[in-house]
Each structure stands twice: as structure tokens, then as C-alpha cells.
Amino acid sequence: MTPSMGRLGRLAVLFSAGVLALSLSACSQDEGGTVDDIHLVKADALTVCTHIPYKPFQFTGDNGEVVGFDVDLVDLLAQDLGVETNVVSVDWNQITSGAVLAAGKCDLAMGGATITPKREEAVLFSDPYFNATQALLVKKGSDYAGLEDLEGKRLGTQTDTTGAIYAEKHAEEHGYTTVVFDDLALETTAVSAGKVDAAINDNGPLYQYAADNPETEIAAEFDTGERYGFLAKKDDENAQKLIDRLNQALATAKDDGTYDEIFKKWFGQVPGTINEE
Template identity: 25%
Template sequence: MNRNFMSVIITFTFVVLTIAGCSTSTSENKEKIVFATDASYAPMEFMDKDKLTGFDIDFLAEVMKEAGIPYEIKNVGWDTMLESVKQGTEYKGSISSVSITDERKETYDFSIPYFESTNMIMVKEGSNITTALDLQDKKVGVQGATTADTLMSDIMGQTNTDLKRFDSNTLALLELEHNGVDAVVADVAIVREYIKNNPKNKLVGILDTDNFGSEYYGLLYPKGSELKKQIDPAIKKVIENGKYTEIYKKWFGEEPDTSKLLTVQ
């Protein structure tokens, strides 16, 4: 065998091996992304014994599969989640029913919207409260640093001592059960789920679309994160290919209206 022919074989073998080495799956080469969540928002995200579950958890799994990015998700408190994602060290993002607001956009980047929501008032049966404006002279429970907090601060006044801010919606809802507040304001999915799961408590949900408009949830990232451009196309694909509808029907028992999700920014 002459040297030139041998050289061609060696070169060809090297190229083949190089190509084979490059064929490793994209997800295997990508850094694992750690997301944070506050698992106190059933049915969006909550703990089932020692397992994270809920709409957001299933949705994120489908999105990250579509994006081909390995990830894990950890349960932390709401305030811890917001602060740690802002820093962008341990947690590179979060999914936790976080409403996209202009104020939050000053501190964070958001994905495209993936869920339409609104806030809802929850009271006990027999209450004379029918709208958000009826809450002005009442004791009202909200989770601090949420859009419910912002809305009720505008209606009742930022320093109103009758506006009770809690670390979680669960604590606010318990306060209503024990007559510590007259009403709780929280996301509609959370209120409806709580009423469904606690029929003996005789609770009522009140929608007030005049004072509580539509809100849109997004994945939360630190400012300048590269994840947005990587994950946004996957969110769009999951909404369009029917996977979103499957997950929505699993958790809410009805078809979602996705018409606004891909048009609202």
C-alpha cells in the first residue's frame, strides 16, 4: 500500500470519527437550566406529597422537551424566587403564574405569554361584597408582591392597614376561613380550585372584569437572559401543536382560548 493511499484512508477515518463525535444530541451538550417555582398555587403549581405538579409544571416539561434543553425545577418561596431569578446565579428562570407587568419588566425579562388570567375576589356565602370597589372599607387578604397586591393597593391605598399582605395565598385563604379578613383577592385559577376543594367552607368567587382586567403569565428570566430567544419558539410551538390544549384540559376540564396568547406581547 503506497503512502498517498494510506494518507487518504487515515484522513477519511478522522473525518468520519469527527462527524460521529458531533452527532451527540443537542440537549446533551446544553447546560442544565434550573428553574424556581413557588408551589403554593394549585392547580398551577403545587406539591402532591413530595412531587411538584400542576399546569405550569406539565407545560414547562413540554416546552423544554420541544426546545431540547435539559432542566430541573425547584420549589422555593415567592420572595426568594423573585430575588434569586433577578440575580441569575442559581436559578436562571422561573415559572410560577407570574403576571407580565410593566413594573416587573424593568427588573426581569419575560417569555411570550403562555396563560391568560385575571384576579378574583373570594368571600364567604352571604357577604354583601359584589365588586372590587366594595372592598375599600373591608379587610382584604392578598399575597404580597403580586398583582392582587398592586390592584388592591390602588383601590384601598398603599398604607391602608386593612390590606393584609401574606407570604402566600394559602395563608391569606386561611385568614378568610378564620374571619381575619372579609375577602381574599387572588388569581382566578387559584380561587376556583380552592372553592372546589373546600365545599364545606361555603365560599364564593366573584369576577369583576371592570376593575380586574386580563393578565398574562410568562416565564421569568434575569435581564439580558439568552433563554428568551431559545424558549419562545418552543412555547409558540407547544401552543400551536395541540399539546397546550391537552395540558389545559387535563387541569381545567375545558378548552382554552389561545387566540390572544400569540398576539399579546
């Protein structure tokens, strides 16, 4: 049985900006529970915010359920606590800014979030669980082998991502124009549709997109030394307890082979240097 088959269950809830604002106060005032001296914003559930889609880390499956690599990992914590996993989709900048966590909307947040000093000022990160690089997505058969080939061209980026930062850093050097998209799906489909000449983002989801869309391919990778972490509320004793429990669950999964099983399920191979120090 695969690790995800043993989960207790998962609910997917998608919020518009208006519904999110209304639900912030309702969640904190009317709901909540405590498990093993850890307060959860929703009784009997581990509420996790993310921004969908970010395949294969989190996306909506064929049956409408939110699935993915990150989801299977936080399910390990939910199982340990004896609760369900409740996934809520919000704007990505609400996660990286820590706003949605500070407001008490979520217990945790996920989304292939790179640990950076700036983000650490706003949120509490778990131990790293995934090593990532930036990748360049192009139309198959194009002459673009790297950023240096994009002079006078349009490069797609996703707002509030490390890929966008990397692209802006090198834009003047290589003479391309960046085109910012609100989410990964808009960015990648813009490459397929020819609206941009290339797109930069984390390697995991871009390799997944290229596999699903054979008219595209990965032209280059840029080793930026990035590592992903799960996020929780900054400077909060309860959030620290939850992150400590999550770190323990991740360490156990790596020791007993569960992490490798989940990794192979979503990436087709076992990790090589993932979080190996």
C-alpha cells in the same frame, strides 16, 4: 396518554432561606452542564424556581411531586433538551426581583408571573402563555359582590403580586384595610377561617380554591389585562437562548394541540382567548 405522563421526570426541592444562601454558590461552582449550546446550572436538569403553593399552576401533589399547569409547560422544554425538570421553591420576591436568577440558582422561574414593565426591568420574560384577571374570594353567602362592598372590612392580599397592587390602588376609594400574606395558601385559608372578609388574587388559583373549598366562592373578577410569562436572567445571552427555545416549544404546543390538552387537564376546558392576538 396525557402530556405529563411522557415527561422524563421531576425532582422537587424545597429550600429555607439559609439553605438557599448556601446552595447558591455551590450550584454555580460545582455543577452545570451544556445542552445544545445552552448552559444549565445543574447537569442533566432544567432547574426552575417557583414559590409553592400556587394551585393549579404549581403545587405539591399527593406523592410529594411538584405538579401543575406551569410545570407541564416547562416539562415540554425539558423534554426538548433531553433533561429532567428540577423544581426549587424560593421566596416569590426573589423571583420577581430577578435575584435568584442573577445568582445562578435557576435556569428559569415560573409561578403565574404577570408581565409588567417594572418586572421587565429586572428579568427576561418569555412570550405570554396565559391571560389572567384578578378575582375576589369570599365566604359563600356573604353580601360582598365587589370591592365597593368592603368598606370597613379586611381584604387579604399576597405580597409582591399584582393583586396586592390593585387592592392598594383602590383601598382609599372603597375604605377597606389590606392584610398582606406571604403566600397564596395563607391568604385563601384566612378567608375560610374568617380572619379576613375577602381576598384578591389571580383568577386561576382562586377558582381552584373555591372548587376545593365549597364554603367559599368567587364574587367578582376584575379585568386587568394581565398576561403570564416565564422568567429568566436579564441581559444574558445564555438566558436569551433558553427563552427562545422555550418560546419555540410553547408555539409548537399551541400548533399541535398539546397546549390545549394541558390546559384542559388543569382547568377543565380548552382555552378561549388565551394568548390569542
